[in-house]
Amino acid sequence: MNKTIAFIFSILLLTLSETSFAQNVAINQENATILHQNGQIYLVVLVLVTIFAGIIFYLIKLERKLNRLEKK
Amino acid sequence: MAKYWWKILTTIILLYVIVVGILIKIPYLPKLKESIRNLFYHVPMWYVMLFCFLMSVIYSIVYLRKNKLKYDIISNEFVIVGLWFGMLGMLTGMEWAYIQWGAPWSNDPKQVGAALTLLIYLAYTVLRNSLPDADKKARLAAVYNIFSFALLIPLVYIIPSHLASLHPGSDNKPFEALKTQHHLLRYVSLPAMLGWIMLGLWIFDLRIRIKKIEQPEIFINE
Secondary structure, three states: HHHHHHHHHHHHHHHHHHHHOOOOOOOEEEEHHHHHHOOHHHHHHHHHHHHHHHHHHHHHHHHHHHHHHHHH | OOHHHHHHHOOOOOOOOHHHHHOOOOEEEOOOOOHHHHHOOOOHHHHHHHHHHHHHHHHHHHHHHHOOHHHHHHHHHHHHHHHHHHHHHHHHHHHHHHOOOOOOOOOOHHHHHHHHHHHHHHHHHHHHHOOOOHHHHHHHHHHHHHHHHHHHHHHHHHHHHHHHOOOOOOOOOOOHHHHHOOOHHHHHHHHHHHHHHHHHHHHHHHHHHHHHHHHHHHHHHH
């Protein structure tokens, strides 16, 4: 058991150590700014957050319903 | 409260991913341009699918060893959640391809591999639902599930990486995609991976609790 854990851990460390050699892809450092030019993107973020809130609200409702059923 | 902390955490992480993922100023990428942000939304769908299928095959093996129907049900629920997320991944991928490649479907190795994987797992649900006897159903489903996972790895990973694919990152070796990412992207792509997987687990949790109410006898006799 201990051996397997040590094995998995060493593999993990090996993969981590490789990251130090990794180099970022050469990309133009100039930031893309088109998306932010007219500020309308904030509207889209608002819409996305609303949809996400709706989905989470639905999941919480299901959660409550299940809790009630589990108590019975 | 102790039961819910990870669900609250999921909500917070995903809120961060949605807001920061859209608003973060990313480096200019000549080919992908702004569509690189799909890395925070489309790619995690496949991570959730892979995670669910991996969990499912683990529980299939546990079922075959312990012969308790409980593990079969857990395994099946994981497949169903994985399939939903896989289909979302497929759909979002096609939307992306429609803009970037000009057509939603162009028989790219990555697309074909993913489609075959989904079909194999759909066949799994058909097989499992077509058998009336609970024990036979569980046993056959578990064996089939192990074979489908063995097929999934070459289909989504090995074969596309050996063929010419237009899909970003498909020529990468395992984990290379993460390492070569620009550090700015990593601030969002790593939480995104975690957050979406946790959302999958949340839905799995709800499904398994429904099963516990429906068939309490399977879960009680331990």
